[in-house]
Structures are given as structure tokens and as C-alpha cells.
Amino acid sequence: xxxxxxxxALANGRPLAPLQPAAAPLPSDHPKxxxxxxxxxxxxxxxxxxxxxxxxxxxxxxxxSDRRVIEVPRLIWWPLLxxxxxxKRPGPKGRDYASVWNNALNEGPLKTITRGQxxxxxxxxxxxxxxxxxxxYGKPEVAGRIQALLDQGCDRILLVPLYPQYAAATxxxxxxxxFRALMDMRWQPTVRVSPPYHDDPVYxxxxxxxxxxxxxxxxxxxxxxxxxxxxxxxxxxLKGDPYHCQCHKTGRLIREALGLSPDKMRVTFQSRFGNEExxxxxxxETVMELAKSGVKRMAIVAPGFTADCLETLxxxxxxxxxxxxxxxxxxxxxxxxxxxxxxxxxxIEHVVRRELQGWI
Numbered sequence: 001x002x003x004x005x006x007x008x009a010l011a012n013g014r015p016l017a018p019l020q021p022a023a024a025p026l027p028s029d030h031p032k033x034x035x036x037x038x039x040x041x042x043x044x045x046x047x048x049x050x051x052x053x054x055x056x057x058x059x060x061x062x063x064x065s066d067r068r069v070i071e072v073p074r075l076i077w078w079p080l081l082x083x084x085x086x087x088k089r090p091g092p093k094g095r096d097y098a099s100v101w102n103n104a105l106n107e108g109p110l111k112t113i114t115r116g117q118x119x120x121x122x123x124x125x126x127x128x129x130x131x132x133x134x135x136x137y138g139k140p141e142v143a144g145r146i147q148a149l150l151d152q153g154c155d156r157i158l159l160v161p162l163y164p165q166y167a168a169a170t171x172x173x174x175x176x177x178x179f180r181a182l183m184d185m186r187w188q189p190t191v192r193v194s195p196p197y198h199d200d201p202v203y204x205x206x207x208x209x210x211x212x213x214x215x216x217x218x219x220x221x222x223x224x225x226x227x228x229x230x231x232x233x234x235x236x237x238l239k240g241d242p243y244h245c246q247c248h249k250t251g252r253l254i255r256e257a258l259g260l261s262p263d264k265m266r267v268t269f270q271s272r273f274g275n276e277e278x279x280x281x282x283x284x285e286t287v288m289e290l291a292k293s294g295v296k297r298m299a300i301v302a303p304g305f306t307a308d309c310l311e312t313l314x315x316x317x318x319x320x321x322x323x324x325x326x327x328x329x330x331x332x333x334x335x336x337x338x339x340x341x342x343x344x345x346x347x348i349e350h351v352v353r354r355e356l357q358g359w360i
Contacts, residue, residue, distance in 0.1 A: 038129045038359050039154030040352055041145055042118055043174040044162045044307065046137030047108030051098040056090035063137045068173035100313040113307035116340035117348060124349050128360045130154050136174045143181035150189060157189045158355055162306040164203055165250060166196035167243035169232055194355045198246040199253060202350040206343040207303050208257035214335035222299040224264060224290055227251040228316060229304040231269035231278040244279055250303050271311050287320045291327035298324060299333040308337045
């Protein structure tokens, strides 16, 4: 049978107006179809299913095989990836993940937090939408979650890449994966994609408030605060990727909201690998230089991450803490991401409600 799945009421309590007259009865052999609802799919980067060799290898292979992430010609990259990187890297990387692993749920922190964001957003939106979540690499897979929304009658879906700043290697590849799923569907849902929100006042205010809260919990005042963003090769900027500019604008707006000087709060880029030049200044080198120059107290925040993960918990709060202390620094603090906190959910809900205008 045909089934128009319609929520009972919107968030403001008013009943939904019918979208069209009731359909005439269909033949008994007509396939069952559910339609009439709105879905929201939160999409984040991904995480391995385990920290041992083979789960790590599968995750790294999917991630590092993405042409959006690695733009090196395949003739060069394929043997390097399959014969060297996927042989040597899963072990050490698995140990890094194990240091931040959510052992209670047997999953990476990114998965735990993204699920929490989904659940809190669903509670905030009520029956007006169906909220789900997916990972670009690993599980839950984007195609499967889009199908799950369709099965619940969502013929309009808002895709929400959980990246405040746009980059081809993050926002675009998440959308690529969703569009691949749509290519296999006979009845495609109508789709919207939420834009980056790197300069949205609600996001900037939430980041500033989060930093204030984090600093208030410290028993020292940082001499310097770094806003560290995930790096990309500099060649991506030269090819037209707006990521570098959006990161710097985010950093400037947060700094101005906090009333800090450019020397007090600086933008840096982390997580580079390989021999190619990446966006500068590098976070690790800056941390070491600050310590060597006599800075004794510092803090780091990661505005480009909507959820804490390996790159924040292990790299920033672990590796860079060691770099600072080993080079003369004394007091170091990492201020957590917005995650599924009240401030974080204020941002996500704001973006979703803004982009759903006209649908709900």
C-alpha cells in the first residue's frame, strides 16, 4: 500500500497542513511506498571499527584511497599506499587510537559523540524531522543511512557535513558519497546540502563561550592560545580550495569575540604527513618554537572539529603537550571541541533549522 508518513505536529505545536489531497486507492499489487517526511543526515569523517591491524588497515585503505583526500597521481600513489603505508601504518595508528578508544562501547570517540549529537538533535527537533547520522569512511555507511531515512518516508533529506569550514577533502567527499548512493536509487529523495558555517555568528559565539568556559576551569592564564585546524597540502589552496581562508576568518572572528590580540591567539595547522608542503604555520612546530622562546603557559583549541577525535585527543592533547613540555613549557591545556554539549547543539540545531526553512 501507499503510505504517506506524516508527523503529528511541528515543534511549535501547530498541526501540519495537508500537502495534497488524499491519493486514490491503488491496485492491490502496487509496491508499498512511504513518503511525506523530512530527514536530516549528519555526516562526519569516520573511525575504524577496531584498533587491531586489520580494522585499521581497512579504514586507512578506504580513507587514503579517496581521490579527494590524496590527489597524487594513482600510478605513484597506488604502490606507495598498498605496498608500504598499509603494511606499516596500521600498527602504530592502531596504538594511537587505542589511547583514546571508548572501551565501554568499543568504538572511537568520534562515533560516540556524533551519535550523541544525532540523539540530541532528534530530541530538539521533535516529530518535525527524522534525524540520522553516518560516517564518510567506515560505519555507519552513508548509503545505508540514506536508505534508512527513505524507508521511514523521508522524501526530502538535508545533508549536514559536520565541518564548519569547507574543504574538498571533507565536505565535498561526504557529499560525493551521498550522491553515489543517489545514483543507484530509482526514486531519489529531494536533497539539500547545508553550507559551511565558518563565520556564522551563532557558531562564533558558541566557540568564544566554550573557550571562556575552558579557560575559567584552568588554574593558570595562558600566555598564548593556538586555534589549530586540520591541515591540507598547500597545493589544494592554490587550486582554489577555500579552506585556508575560511579557517583564518574563523580564527580572526573568535579572537575578536574574545577581545584578544593577534599575538595572544594564533591560527595554526596540524596533522600533516608526507613530504609535500602543507598549510603553514604548522601546529607542532609553533608549539615547540613557543616553548623554546620562553612561553611557559599555553592552550590549544580546535574550532574546525565538531567532535573530539584522534586528531584532538591524541595529537593535540597528547603529542603537542609533550612537545611543549619537552622544550621548556610548564603549563598546557587543551580546550575540548563543542561536541554534543549545549553550546555545540545550539550550533547544529541553528544550522539545521535555518536550512530546513520551507520544508518544515
